[in-house]
Amino acid sequence: MAQNITTLHPPLPVPDPVSAPFWEGVGRGVLLVQRCGNCGRLQFPFDLRCKSCDSTEVAPYEVSGRGAVFSYTETVSGARHPYFEGISPYLVGQVQLAEQDDLILMSNFPGSTYNELWVGAPVRVEFHELARGVFIPQFRATESIETGQ
Amino acid sequence: MRAATRHTAAFAGFGQSRVFRGPDEPLGKLATEASLAAIADAGLDLDQIDGVVCTPDAPFSRAKSKDGVAFVSTRYLVEALGIRPAWTADVSGTIGNSMLEAIRAVECGKSSYALLFRALHNPGSGAYGHTQEAKTGEVELSGNEGTSSLEQYRAPYGVYPPADAAALPWSRYQAKYGSGTREQMAAFVTQTRRNGLMYEGGYWAQHKPVELTVEEYLNARMVSRPVSIFDCDIPVQGAGAFIVTTAERAADLKHPAAYVHGIAGDIRTRKSVTVDEALEEQWADNAELGRRLWADSGWSPDDMDVADLYDGFSIMTMIWLEALGLCGEGEAFDFIQDGRIAPTGSLPLNASGGNLGGGRLHGVNHLMDGMLQVTGRAGHRQVEGANLAVVAVGMGWASGAVVLGKDRR
Numbered sequence: 001m002a003q004n005i006t007t008l009h010p011p012l013p014v015p016d017p018v019s020a021p022f023w024e025g026v027g028r029g030v031l032l033v034q035r036c037g038n039c040g041r042l043q044f045p046f047d048l049r050c051k052s053c054d055s056t057e058v059a060p061y062e063v064s065g066r067g068a069v070f071s072y073t074e075t076v077s078g079a080r081h082p083y084f085e086g087i088s089p090y091l092v093g094q095v096q097l098a099e100q101d102d103l104i105l106m107s108n109f110p111g112s113t114y115n116e117l118w119v120g121a122p123v124r125v126e127f128h129e130l131a132r133g134v135f136i137p138q139f140r141a142t143e144s145i146e147t148g149q
Numbered sequence: 150m151r152a153a154t155r156h157t158a159a160f161a162g163f164g165q166s167r168v169f170r171g172p173d174e175p176l177g178k179l180a181t182e183a184s185l186a187a188i189a190d191a192g193l194d195l196d197q198i199d200g201v202v203c204t205p206d207a208p209f210s211r212a213k214s215k216d217g218v219a220f221v222s223t224r225y226l227v228e229a230l231g232i233r234p235a236w237t238a239d240v241s242g243t244i245g246n247s248m249l250e251a252i253r254a255v256e257c258g259k260s261s262y263a264l265l266f267r268a269l270h271n272p273g274s275g276a277y278g279h280t281q282e283a284k285t286g287e288v289e290l291s292g293n294e295g296t297s298s299l300e301q302y303r304a305p306y307g308v309y310p311p312a313d314a315a316a317l318p319w320s321r322y323q324a325k326y327g328s329g330t331r332e333q334m335a336a337f338v339t340q341t342r343r344n345g346l347m348y349e350g351g352y353w354a355q356h357k358p359v360e361l362t363v364e365e366y367l368n369a370r371m372v373s374r375p376v377s378i379f380d381c382d383i384p385v386q387g388a389g390a391f392i393v394t395t396a397e398r399a400a401d402l403k404h405p406a407a408y409v410h411g412i413a414g415d416i417r418t419r420k421s422v423t424v425d426e427a428l429e430e431q432w433a434d435n436a437e438l439g440r441r442l443w444a445d446s447g448w449s450p451d452d453m454d455v456a457d458l459y460d461g462f463s464i465m466t467m468i469w470l471e472a473l474g475l476c477g478e479g480e481a482f483d484f485i486q487d488g489r490i491a492p493t494g495s496l497p498l499n500a501s502g503g504n505l506g507g508g509r510l511h512g513v514n515h516l517m518d519g520m521l522q523v524t525g526r527a528g529h530r531q532v533e534g535a536n537l538a539v540v541a542v543g544m545g546w547a548s549g550a551v552v553l554g555k556d557r558r
Contacts, residue, residue: 011304019301045302071324071428073316073373075309084307089371092306092313093320094427104427106306114374119324136305 008083009131019046021060026135031125033103035061042100063099065125067139070094070104074114089114095123095139107139117141153447156558158252159399159406160520162191162392165350168508169386171273177217180268180388181229187390192403193262198392200236200260201227204247204267207511208384211239214270221268221388236260243267244389244512245459245542245549249414251393252551261398267513268388309373312381315462316373318428322464323375325428326479329467331375333482335363338379338463340491341499345506347530352385352508380463382504389513391520396557407520407553410537411446413438414549428468434545435472442473446552448537450474455522455532456496457515457540459548460503469541470498473550497522497532512542516551523555 015023022045025032034043036050037057043050050058072093075084084090091114097103109117110128123139130136164186166179188195201223205211209219216225223237236259240247244267251265303310323329342361345351361379369377399406416438443449450473458469467481475496476484484490490498501507501518508514519538521527527535541550 010307013301013305015301016298023301045299071317071321073313073320073376074371075307075313075316075373076371077309077312077373080309081307084309087307090307092308092373094317106303106308108306119321130305 183388200263242547243543266390345502385508413441
């Protein structure tokens with residue numbers, strides 16, 4: 001049992017053919033969304049087509065990794081997964097990327113507590129290794145209530 | 150604005166099984182029990198049922214579970230009842246979606262007497278829902294389900310569905326509107342629990358018939374802040390069933406029928422397809438459904454005498470109130486105060502208890518309440534002068550709504 005605990009990690013993302021470029025980018029420390037070559041809109045998650053104009057001319061596009069807290073919660077129940085049960089309670093929420101309002105990614109806001117965070121707080125991306133070379137983007141608040149805005 | 154649709158369908162029978170916390174009775178047996186009760190309520194014979202429709206999925210997937218145990222399909226029920234319907238359909242989503250199919254089937258002549266049912270399983274061991282496999286492996290949460298799966302973007306963060314799908318919109322709501330405290334929400338949750346005690350078929354009425362106090366609500370265990378255990382409906386094992394027929398045929402049946410005045414559903418407005426938890430996207434889907442519902446029915450929000458709005462999580466009802474135009478945007482938490490939503494108030498809301506006051510039958514209680522209120526059959530919880538009811542079940546794409554009327558269209 002103790003052996004299991006040492007190797008416990010969150011569920012790992014499994015790329016599919018469409019999302020593979022996103023995860024490949026994350027693996028080398030680059031945050032990518034998709035940009036439509038026809039209408040210029042950005043979109044996330046990755047898709048086969050542009051959600052705005054249906055064009056198939058969508059290609060990976062590097063973004064700044066800056067954004068703001070869109071919403072957040074402190075989850076007490078632990079997602080019914082042994083890793084998250086072990087670290088409960090923990091923060092989980094959404095980040096709205098600076099480039100476009102509807103680019104929303106998940107985050108656990110490392111370094112923050114529930115009471116320190118607020119909707120609209122500025123955040124910046126960093127990349128966390130979950131297991132042997134598997135990374136996910138996380139977003140860290142760049143200002144705290146203590147330091148003021 | 151186009152003219153209202155001339156609907157010809159009506160709800161003419163209702164039945165519900167007993168409701169348990171766990172699998173005390175097999176689900177297939179409870180679905181059969183509810184169906185026979187609905188058929189008897191309408192005064193029909195079994196062999197008159199020529200259409201059967203349900204929503205078998207959720208909380209358990211058809212692909213991984215046993216029919217009649219963890220879910221009930223139309224095939225199972227048809228065999229259990231020993232009938233030979235001309236039309237059956239197993240629809241995705243909630244009873245909001247299958248309800249629309251029943252109405253359409255009757256209106257286009259595919260079925261004369263359609264049986265609509267919904268059965269929900271609860272193993273009762275803490276193994277509820279979609280994450281059972283996550284205990285033993287990573288298959289379920291891996292996101293390896295094709296390009297449509299959002300799990301690869303969510304599961305690594307420990308997103309706790311569906312509670313986080315309620316907590317995240319609620320947190321954003323608080324920041325966006327400066328409203329929506331748990332103190333405000335207490336007015337709704339305690340009222341709906343009180344309402345549920347007046348419905349003999351409800352879980353709390355059957356198993357723990359005491360009111361929930363404001364103090365108990367405010368001190369409740371947190372699930373995902375600000376969602377507490379009492380903002381979540383209690384998982385139960387049980388089933389409900391309805392008979393849908395034409396207004397013409399309904400006139401010859403046992404009880405007065407609730408006539409369909411308008412329908413809307415199957416909404417897919419969202420463009421960004423980020424994650425299901427975005428307040429604005431839930432709101433926009435429900436508002437689009439509302440626009441279609443009022444256009445289809447020819448009625449307006451102000452015409453409604455009672456409302457039955459989905460409450461799998463308490464925040465969902467607040468979003469429905471606003472998005473349907475029953476109150477203003479950002480005003481739901483003020484609207485629910487001062488007895489306005491009590492059975493004696495200006496807009497009785499979930500007068501039979503909904504999910505929160507009756508248990509997780511995924512909208513069966515809402516449709517039942519709307520139907521019985523406008524036909525004067527709601528017993529102790531009857532709302533005076535209930536001529537029109539709006540029933541909205543589900544959220545986002547997995548939703549459907551109906552306006553039911555006392556008078557024939």
